[in-house]
Amino acid sequence: MKGSQILLESLKREGVEVIFGYPGGQVLPIFDSLYDSDIKFILTRHEQGAAHAADGYARATGKAGVCLATSGPGATNLVTGIANAYMDSIPMVAITGQVKSFLIGNDAFQEADVTGITRPITKHNYLVKDIKDLVRIIREAFYIASTGRPGPVLIDIPSDIQVMDAEFNWPQDIKMRTYNPTLFGHPGQIKKAAKLIAAAKKPIIYAGGGVITSGAHKELKILAEKINAPLTWTLMGIGAFASTHELALGMLGMHGTAYANHAIMESDLIIAVGARFDDRVTGRLDAFAPYAKIIHIDVDPSSISKNVNVHIPIVGDAKNILIELLKEIKNTPDTGDWLKTVEGWKKKYPLSYKDDGKLKPQFVIEQLYEATEGEAIITTEVGQNQMWAAQWYKYTAPRTFISSGGLGTMGFGLPAAIGVKVGCPERVVFDIAGDGSIQMNIQELMTCTANKINVKVAILNNGYLGMVRQWQELFYKRRYSQVGITSPDFVKLAESYGAVGICVTKKEEVRPALEKAINTDNTVLIDFRVEPEENVFPMVPAGQAINQFIGGLA
């Protein structure tokens, strides 16, 4: 078998159904083999789109996403998408062509040191130097990408390797002496955690993306209900716990709910599950949760005691650990008074916005929630649109909120929505976008219409790079520097791509436009002309303790 055929056969055996990518000179043999393959290929209009689509596919399905690009610029265009997946621990296998082995290091046409460039943004990467290693490398790549703390793995394949012949020997087992993620928590630590939980008076559960990765949402719910503890989540943890549940506090941190932030600050025990105490969550570190002991469940030992000191670390898979922890918890704490206090904060500081008859972005998202009956999968861009999408749509299931958390990549939402829709074709998929972000990967509208991937885009168009404008308003005396941004006529633009465009300027037009979008068998882009200077509140300024809110509506 030729190298390119070995690659595709291996992908098939790994269960790969779809590849997102773009052809080029150093992947011609792979594309020639693709011609005969039954693996679906989605041709994006930019390699960055392919990487984000693979990422979105992985987030929605839980399976490793695969993207493919040629050497040099093709590969460097994947870089942002790979870094994005790395920061959010998303399983992805990126395959790049490379110049012929004997030309490597020669500054050949379209050559770039891609393994060098991606070393700090991949969980691991490979340059295939011998055709005999190819199958093993692919097998290892999927194994590494999907296990432990998942992440992207890149395989760089020189084009001469792609045409070399070798036996196809599929290894059944993967044995790596250097890679054995810890999956089961230490029983002694779990016992200690159970004791600490029983003794707590003000416990809070803090859930992150690890809950979703590990599929531990059911166990998480049982835990919260068993110990009667309120639960807050990170941006990545959205969907890990139903936001409609009475113990739910919503997201915490910089744009978290005031009650979630007050609750974690006043708590005496934090049970962190698959979350990493990121700076957007903790705010000022030395002021974070001063009264709390911390139990930290995480599959990555390097996340433990990285930012905050942890009293009981439990390294392993969240689901396995929660199952064991639930068995160990015999006495449950009495949290009656605590829940009353938390309830008081909920009443005192509800999420709100001023409804003054103008078209508010928050209103659009509330309407979207109602129009989709909470059943849509939402992707977002980055900035205000993302925060409003996190705050105002009520997520009740994992893998329904798909957003660039760690890297904060503008332009993520539309290509990610493509990946989501390909992975979950029966679902309604909405990209909640800003007028700035959408222009970063707008070319992927063509990918949507060309492949009948009917995603819906809701642009919260305020004429600004809204989040930066908000910071300039609040911290730079309204000196608006390069944040006003012009846009094309989005309706005409959508139409020129073969999609449907709708422009909404009034409140009463919102719902009909959304209904129309949902019921239209095409890609639909809605341009919501929202209030230009609306801010995302609550807000904790960077570097402040997370109960120090600004901006009126806390």
Next chain:
Amino acid sequence: MKHTISLLVENKFGVLARIAGLFSARGYNIASLAVSETLDPDISYMTIVVEAKDVKILEQIKKQLNKLIDVITVTDFTKKEHVDRELVLAKVKYSAKNKSKLENVFKKYVGKIVQHKTDVAIIEAVGDNGQIKSLLDELNKFGIQELIRTGKLAISN
């Protein structure tokens, strides 16, 4: 504070770059680094001396190293009994007059004059941190023109 760490790693291309990259990406400083093949040619041994302001940073460094796929084991010698040595080569000012004085110095240290010209001698010496430091103090009296060191090698006992 300086800490000595040893690593067993896969003997593959790119592994050193991964490890060096990890240090630079996270702003950790490498004070010295020595690498070579082990008895098993598939495995290399690295001794790294790192600067870490506090234990937390040292812990992070070890955990991050452990996360690298090509790293097999990480050993921290901070609280572990071990033997460490460093090899030093230096050019020292030399004259017929101070020849015996210089030879005398090496009675106290593991080292010798490897070769000399009329005005300069190349010396070699092996020792732990303290020995090397006091040797260099003595050699300074003669005048050191050039100094190179392998960095520390450490082995557990």
